[in-house]
Amino acid sequence: MPLTDAAVRSLKASGKDRKVADSGGLYLLVTAKGGRLWRLKYRFDNKEKTLALGAYPDVGLADARKKRDEAKSLLRGGTDPSAQRRLDKITASVARARTFSAVADEYIALQKRKGRAPATITKTEWVIDLARPVLGVRPINEITAPEILVALRQVEKRGRLETARRMRGVIGSVFRFGISSALCETDPTQALKGAIAGPQPKHHAALLQPKAFGGLLRSIREYDGTPEVRTALELSALLFPRPGELRQAHWSEFDLTTAVWSVPAGRMKMRREHRVPLSTQAVAILRDLHAITGWGQFLFPSVRSGKKPLSDNALNAALRRMGFTKGEATAHGFRATASTILNESGKWSVDAIERQLAHKDADAVRRAYHRGDHWDERVQMMQWWADQLDAMRSIKS
Template sequence: MALTDIAIRNAKAGDKAIKLADGGGMFLLVTPAGGKLWRLKYRVDGREKLLSIGTYPEISLSEARKRRDQARELLAQGQDPSREKRRAKVRAKAEAENTFKALAGEFCTKRKKDGQKAWAPATAKRCEYLLSLLDGSIGKLPVGDIEPADILAAIRKIEGKGNLESARRTLQLASMVFRYAVATARLASDPTRDLRGALTAPTVTHYGAITDASRVGELLRAIDGYEGMGSAKIALQLAPHVFVRPGELRHAIWEEFDLEAAVWTIPAEKTKMRKPHHVPLSKQAVGILREALPLSGPTGYVFPSVRTRARPMSENTLNAGLRRLGYTSEEMTAHGFRAMASTLLNESGKWSPDAIERALAHGDADKVRAAYHRGAHWKERVEMAQWWSDHLDALRKGADVLPFKGRSVHG
């Protein structure tokens, strides 16, 4: 006989557990302590099993019957309701743990250890910061529950503050996190895939750079007269000679330099292309470094922070120095020394484009060509480094700037 709510409420506990049947294998177990528990008895492969459905009155009679029917549907499909219940618990626990913030942290940890493709420290710091901007909006949500509208609303907050490039990059990073979740079987698809084009495109700006020969001389003379912090002046003096990326210059340590051999070897983890980069040093570059040696050497950062030698100088130091010299960010930046060298070296016609590209440590989409470049052009680059420093000295002294004549045998 089927149970009723009145019969269940009136059921009293006894010295032993009492079973009140409702039909279809389900019964209410009344314990000696007075608890009322729903149970379903069923068979799988000839073995009798018991499924816990819940506690009355938290699970009402009608809800218990609904769950019984669902369990019997699973049985009809050849599935064990108890096993499926355990799987559902595991999935629910995993979903609760797989929040966007947790997966973003896991993804960043992976990218920092990703072999040759690993993020440089500065890149990792920037990416982790941008992803942290999403903590307050979608950070605590399981990735499986995040909808495109949730992401767009979160990114629009960044965009609304005028940070268009940060908004674009944050959306790009969020997509990487979701694709990582897909790759690790914790998400079916990337919810950002349909959001392309939803954000306002930032205006592309180029690094300010002086590429006019006569103005280069003015800049070099201004740097020589710089009255700021000693290491900043030396870094500004060295930058045009080596024209590496500002981050590589700031993070340079003495152990990377062989002043006798006149070579600076930047390790792979510090370069944008994740390959070691060898920089031939001119006599002038070696001389500048020897001036810096008693200030910060013989170990540790060549250009340490003013606060502690345990950290490199701030990423704003060189640009701030250029501002103090009167150059706006549109005129000249620390990164602009690269464009300066690239422009004037190419205009000279004395050096092969491949040697100049290798000196700038640019990547090459052609893997065969890139592999060839690793060992090529070194002799030419050594000669080019010395010519370039000599040319900078001539410009600094205010020599007449004459048109470059012809190409050398290096071309």
């Protein structure tokens, strides 16, 4: 007759293993040492088999019967419960190995193999590390949009809106890599568009009037700090690159004979090589600088180590020491000044100015068909701009 809870509790060891039947092939194996183990006897393909269902009291009588019924249901469908259990274990093991962290690490390794810039890899790793506490141990194919939103909200609450926005994009990239690798089927981040507050556009402080900008140029020329920093500021005004592009510049990128600086794609924001025409003033400054730092790799080596470039705060710190507040002038602001004055001069095409600034064309169709770099015009424009800086530097009243 079927077992009862009381009967199961009262079963004692008898010095040898014995089976106590319940019903439907379910029985309790009472071991010689008193262990009580649920077992199910069944037949599959005309062979008698046994399925372990757990140990009492962790698995009670009701639970054991439920497991028995589930196994019987598989049998009716033509599936061997033992084989299904082995498959479930394998599937679970694979799922555990395919956590968000594991897939993210594979994604990062792929980016490295593709030759992505080290700075880009570092930023990606940093953003993914922000997500790991919430998503790291979760199987990637089980992660839902609300879980990702929890991770994003933690960053958003700290006021880091741009980081939260970038974080959603990077997590989405990991999921899309997972889809292409057959590790998951969907990208939950697509459902989170607009869920995070967007950052306010950041405008870099810049002096836009020739007289005021001339005062800044004189202050740079008279700066009593290191010649490397003074030269970096002068070239920032002459060439108006992004600060990181200039700080990390290598001597091998410059051809002073043909007056061209070729910035490699890996260091450009748009990930394509960028050529910069060098005015006669820029070439003269670079020749003087070569006598100071030409022994090494970088134009502007760190004061702590010649194997590293100038720090990212060095130029702004110098501007502060000159007396310019962060609301008046920044290293990035030279680009805004050049763009404003070049456009207002009416002498140069917008396309030439935008190419020199290495901006991405906002119009996708125009970007696809408009591939000229306006080199000849840019050569003339950069010399005109250098001459204008000399003129602005002399404006004192």
